[in-house]
Amino acid sequence: MSSRVEDYASHLNQETIDSVRGASALKVTSRQVALKAVFVDADEARANAAEIKNYVLDNLSKLLLELEANCEKNGIQVHWAKDAAAANRIILDLCRKASPEGGTIAKAKSMATEEIHLNKHLEEAGYQPVETDLGEFVVQIDGDTPSHIVTPIIHKNRRQIAESFKREGLGEYSEVPEILAMQAREYLRQKFKDAKIGISGVNFGIAATGRLVLVENEGNSRLSTTAPPIHIALMGIEKILPEERDLALFIPLLAGSATGQTVTSYTHLISGPRNNNLDGPEEVHLVLLDNGRTRVLNGRYREILRCIRCGACMNVCPVYRQSSGHAYGHVYGGPIGAVLVPAMEGVEKFGDLAKASSLCGACEEVCPVKIPLPDMLLKLRDDAYRAKLNKDGIPWGPFAFGATHPGAWRMGLKMLPMASKLPHPLKKGWTESREAPGREGRDFRRWWHDRS
Amino acid sequence: MTDREAILGAIQDRPSEPVRANPAFNPQPGDLREQFRTNLEKLGGRLIDQAEFETHLTRGTWADPASGQVSTAKGVWEAEVGISVALAAVASTGSLILANTPGTYRLSSLAPPTSIVIVDASAIHAGLAEAFDNLPSDTVVFVTGTSRTADIEGVMVRGVHGPGVLLVFVRDP
Amino acid sequence: MWQEFRTNPRTAGRCEQSPPSGIIEPNVPRVRLFLTCLCDAFFGEVGIATVKCLEHAGCEVEFVESQTCCGQPPFNAGDWADARRVATHCRTALLETKLPVVAPSSSCTAMVRHGFPMLFEGTEHENAFELAEFLVHEVGLQAWPAKKEYKRKIALHRACHGRALGLTNEQELLLQCIPGVELIPFNHPEQCCGFGGAFSVNHKNLSANIGLEKLHQILESGAEEIVGGDMGCLMHLDGLIQRNKMPLTVRHFAEILAEVIE
Numbered sequence: 032m033s034s035r036v037e038d039y040a041s042h043l044n045q046e047t048i049d050s051v052r053g054a055s056a057l058k059v060t061s062r063q064v065a066l067k068a069v070f071v072d073a074d075e076a077r078a079n080a081a082e083i084k085n086y087v088l089d090n091l092s093k094l095l096l097e098l099e100a101n102c103e104k105n106g107i108q109v110h111w112a113k114d115a116a117a118a119n120r121i122i123l124d125l126c127r128k129a130s131p132e133g134g135t136i137a138k139a140k141s142m143a144t145e146e147i148h149l150n151k152h153l154e155e156a157g158y159q160p161v162e163t164d165l166g167e168f169v170v171q172i173d174g175d176t177p178s179h180i181v182t183p184i185i186h187k188n189r190r191q192i193a194e195s196f197k198r199e200g201l202g203e204y205s206e207v208p209e210i211l212a213m214q215a216r217e218y219l220r221q222k223f224k225d226a227k228i229g230i231s232g233v234n235f236g237i238a239a240t241g242r243l244v245l246v247e248n249e250g251n252s253r254l255s256t257t258a259p260p261i262h263i264a265l266m267g268i269e270k271i272l273p274e275e276r277d278l279a280l281f282i283p284l285l286a287g288s289a290t291g292q293t294v295t296s297y298t299h300l301i302s303g304p305r306n307n308n309l310d311g312p313e314e315v316h317l318v319l320l321d322n323g324r325t326r327v328l329n330g331r332y333r334e335i336l337r338c339i340r341c342g343a344c345m346n347v348c349p350v351y352r353q354s355s356g357h358a359y360g361h362v363y364g365g366p367i368g369a370v371l372v373p374a375m376e377g378v379e380k381f382g383d384l385a386k387a388s389s390l391c392g393a394c395e396e397v398c399p400v401k402i403p404l405p406d407m408l409l410k411l412r413d414d415a416y417r418a419k420l421n422k423d424g425i426p427w428g429p430f431a432f433g434a435t436h437p438g439a440w441r442m443g444l445k446m447l448p449m450a451s452k453l454p455h456p457l458k459k460g461w462t463e464s465r466e467a468p469g470r471e472g473r474d475f476r477r478w479w480h481d482r483s
Numbered sequence: 484m485t486d487r488e489a490i491l492g493a494i495q496d497r498p499s500e501p502v503r504a505n506p507a508f509n510p511q512p513g514d515l516r517e518q519f520r521t522n523l524e525k526l527g528g529r530l531i532d533q534a535e536f537e538t539h540l541t542r543g544t545w546a547d548p549a550s551g552q553v554s555t556a557k558g559v560w561e562a563e564v565g566i567s568v569a570l571a572a573v574a575s576t577g578s579l580i581l582a583n584t585p586g587t588y589r590l591s592s593l594a595p596p597t598s599i600v601i602v603d604a605s606a607i608h609a610g611l612a613e614a615f616d617n618l619p620s621d622t623v624v625f626v627t628g629t630s631r632t633a634d635i636e637g638v639m640v641r642g643v644h645g646p647g648v649l650l651v652f653v654r655d656p
Numbered sequence: 657m658w659q660e661f662r663t664n665p666r667t668a669g670r671c672e673q674s675p676p677s678g679i680i681e682p683n684v685p686r687v688r689l690f691l692t693c694l695c696d697a698f699f700g701e702v703g704i705a706t707v708k709c710l711e712h713a714g715c716e717v718e719f720v721e722s723q724t725c726c727g728q729p730p731f732n733a734g735d736w737a738d739a740r741r742v743a744t745h746c747r748t749a750l751l752e753t754k755l756p757v758v759a760p761s762s763s764c765t766a767m768v769r770h771g772f773p774m775l776f777e778g779t780e781h782e783n784a785f786e787l788a789e790f791l792v793h794e795v796g797l798q799a800w801p802a803k804k805e806y807k808r809k810i811a812l813h814r815a816c817h818g819r820a821l822g823l824t825n826e827q828e829l830l831l832q833c834i835p836g837v838e839l840i841p842f843n844h845p846e847q848c849c850g851f852g853g854a855f856s857v858n859h860k861n862l863s864a865n866i867g868l869e870k871l872h873q874i875l876e877s878g879a880e881e882i883v884g885g886d887m888g889c890l891m892h893l894d895g896l897i898q899r900n901k902m903p904l905t906v907r908h909f910a911e912i913l914a915e916v917i918e
Contacts (some may be wrong), residue, residue: 033858033859033860034639034858034859036858036859036862036863037825037858037859037861040861040862040865041861050636052869053636053637054636054637057637057842058637058828059844062629068509069505069508069509070506070507070635071507071508071509071510071511072507074490075507076506076507079502079504079505079506080504081500082501083504084503086499086500086502088499089496089498089499090496090497090498090499091494092491092494092495092496092497093498095490095491095494096491098637103847105620111485111486111487111490112486113486113489115791117486119602134529148568163644165632165634165635166632166634169634181634182634182637183634184634184635188636189635189636191637192635208635208638208640209640211635212632212635212640212642212643213642213643216642216643216644220560224560248630248631248632248633249630249631249632249643249644249645250593250643250644250645250646251643251644253593253624253645254594254645255592256587259589259595266898268490273501273805274504274533275615275616275618276503276504276612276615276616277504278504278611278615279504279610279611279612279614279615280504280505280506280507281504283506283576284506290633293522293576294562294576294578294611294625295627296526296626296628296629296630296631296645297626297627297630297645298578298623298624298625298627298629299622299623299624299625300618300622300623300624301622302583302620302621302622302623306585306621307585308583308584308585308587308588308589308622309586309587309588309619310588310589310590311546311560311583311589313636319490321486321489321490323492325490325493325494326493327494328493328494329495333558338577347846349847349848349850349866349869350859351863352866352868353862353865353866353869354862355540357615363517367658377590386855386858386859387849387850387859387862388670388852388855389848389852389855389856389859389863390732390816390852390853390855391816391819391821391847391848391852392816392817392819393846393847393848394815395819396819401719405820406774409731409734409771410774410776411733411734412732412733412734413734413736415734416562416733416734416735416736417734417736421603425729425733425737425854425857427729427730427733427738428738429557430729430730430742430743431727431730431736431738431739431742433722433724434693434724434725434727434741435741435742435744435745435751436744437721437722437723437724440724444696444697447697451880459854460857460858460860461856461857461860461895463860463864464605464860464861464863464864464895464896464899465892465895465898465899466894466895466898466899467863467895468539468697468698468699468891468894468895469698470697470700471698471699471700471701472699472700472704473693473700473701473704475691475696475700475703475704476696476700476721478700478704479707479719
């Protein structure tokens with residue numbers, strides 16, 4: 032049985048595949064160059080980062096309480112949400128209090144808000160959330176979804192974006208990236224000024240100091256968290272770092288892995304609301320989101336929670352490159368999605384994602400926190416098989432019998448030339464796009480027998 | 484049961500000793516000021532001198548009070564140039580560290596299309612480790628080059644939301 | 657466990673060693689052959705070449721007739737119960753020995769070294785080696801003592817399972833000093849060929865498209881022959897080459913090593 036990824040990819044147009052493949056390949060190269068330039072030994076840096084994240088997972092409740100206490104000391108109000116519904120409710124209540132009559136909400140790019148489908152809830156309640164990251168903005172006006180966790184419109188080319196901007200009346204038709212970016216800047220400027228509320232994610236929450244760290248390149252995240260009178264930040268509970276000095280490691284590791292930069296344009300450490308400053312929000316709220324994470328923490332896929340959402344595993348993944356993030360049917364695609372999604376939401380619903388991999392291991396090789404993604408894909412297949420899901424139609428029982436009975440094995444091999452003439456589901460899958468292998472040259476066992 | 488109790492109740496800590504971040508960075512040639520300049524320029528920023536700094540004061544500028552300059556723009560959103568003061572800089576990355584201390588603006592380095600940042604020559608840290616060890620408790624931003632995006636086909640565009648021009652005036656004592 | 661390939665065929669591929677001549681004095685005189693099921697079923701010549709290479713390197717080779725498969729196919733499919741049965745047979749029949757066990761496949765070797773500990777906690781089989789890994793790291797070869805030339809423009813495809821074994825440039829070292837061999841760099845050598853065992857059948861379109869992408873990169877480079885160390889990858893690529901009538905051939909590196917010593 033195949034997976035939804037294969038089904039989606041089979042109907043994907045060449046233009047999209049070319050966009051995804053081209054941009055991914057560029058990012059693979061720039062990642063290698065950046066990490067090599069910055070670190071004496073990038074592998075050592077990755078190992079160090081993995082150890083720190085393991086410490087975080089091993090001491091999570093202690094660190095969450097420390098973060099909460101220090102945030103509150105800084106004037107950041109902390110809320111806890113056990114699932115998506117709770118997070119949406121908390122955020123909506125805060126919006127209603129701040130702006131009962133509805134209005135514009137400036138949104139910075141955040142996978143956590145995508146995960147809980149926040150925009151839909153805000154819109155249904157009469158608010159106008161505006162995605163202000165250029166890529167997310169394009170996704171929003173097109174009624175589309177992000178296909179990559181870092182570069183949401185990796186599946187679109189400049190012509191498609193130009194058409195969308197023209198349709199939305201953002202300016203004269205142009206395929207020049209500079210002009211398109213300036214059209215978006217003009218349009219979104221007014222939104223920042225109008226916004227009553229700014230909503231963002233969090234890249235790192237620092238337990239020791241109670242600060243929220245956001246990294247970005249465009250400046251829209253800074254604007255979203257500075258201009259509106261209220262800032263609401265949504266953070267997965269695993270995104271903690273113990274101390275600020277950890278950032279000296281994690282910032283270049285994240286920037287290098289995600290976009291091939293040494294550091295991103297803006298690294299924002301938010302200490303709380305306006306404090307005798309001349310601008311900045313009057314209230315800052317932090318919503319801590321579980322939504323399946325504690326379940327993952329206590330299970331077989333605990334290490335997936337080390338993830339810092341850089342997207343490097345997607346860029347190198349041959350399957351992702353041929354299918355785009357949309358193929359995975361969830362906001363998280365690629366290798367990270369193929370593990371995180373079934374781990375959080377169950378193999379019953381998403382176990383097939385783990386099959387959509389050739390297990391090449393390129394993902395683990397680039398992961399900045401050394402998550403053993405291929406091993407986890409294998410374990411998910413084991414889980415799915417034991418739950419009697421996604422059976423292959425391949426008779427493993429008889430195969431195992433043959434492979435544990437040398438006589439039967441040798442007999443089977445002798446009969447192989449005959450057997451390969453018979454119809455078989457395996458053979459059909461193989462020969463649809465390739466020629467079948469024949470026995471070539473001499474048989475090893477006969478040769479061995481004859482020479483001795 | 485509150486969500487807080489539910490979440491904390493679902494986590495069983497396995498107490499362990501903290502692990503320290505210990506990144507080893509490649510050394511770079513030149514003194515700190517030279518390194519800062521090289522890295523700043525790589526990211527589209529530029530150093531300016533006192534004379535060039537003064538030419539910008541005649542336009543519609545929005546000056547953060549900490550800079551000691553006078554604002555001539557109507558407001559920060561309308562200004563062509565924003566002037567801010569950095570607490571420090573980072574040589575190895577070309578970053579400027581701006582702290583939102585009492586009496587200062589955050590938007591002065593963000594809203595205008597040109598950002599001028601003043602930093603003292605004596606306040607250049609060697610690398611990120613020193614920088615993160617010496618941060619004040621105010622809200623802080625590390626500005627590393629201009630605002631930019633590569634969302635459209637990976638083509639780099641400067642100044643998408645924040646400033647597309649970044650000028651740095653390194654002030655000698 | 658999975659490591660970044662350290663060398664890049666773009667920059668490497670130049671012979672800097674003077675090849676040894678004649679028979680080598682090995683520090684590991686006796687080895688056991690791990691034939692692998694693909695070579696057992698289809699590619700006997702690769703098994704024969706492996707024996708010749710090991711013997712030329714001074715080893716005495718033994719072959720255990722009762723060996724079958726390592727169990728990777730059901731393991732990758734998620735059927736770990738059947739995988740354990742097959743793996744147990746493999747351990748008893750083949751691996752319970754002090755001798756090094758050498759396979760012409762990084763995939764099967766990775767299953768033993770990396771997969772078996774996932775199936776049976778606390779076990780390890782450090783005596784299993786991939787052929788090039790064995791020749792370079794255990795026998796100590798830095799180049800292959802070729803007696804004649806092999807005139808071909810070669811694209812070296814590194815099987816992804818080499819990552820799990822920490823393999824770097826072993827196959828390259830052995831091939832690059834053979835007179836006539838020209839290792840041709842191509843784009844994205846680190847990319848998978850798309851085989852992936854059962855993946856090649858249950859995700860046949862993705863598998864074929866990934867493979868074709870690789871083949872186009874190789875065609876563009878001007879190479880004539882794809883050389884690799886795993887018959888899984890090569891069988892898949894060869895099937896695509898034949899179907900699409902591409903001017904390329906495939907070969908296991910052991911066959912070339914064996915050919916130039918005859």
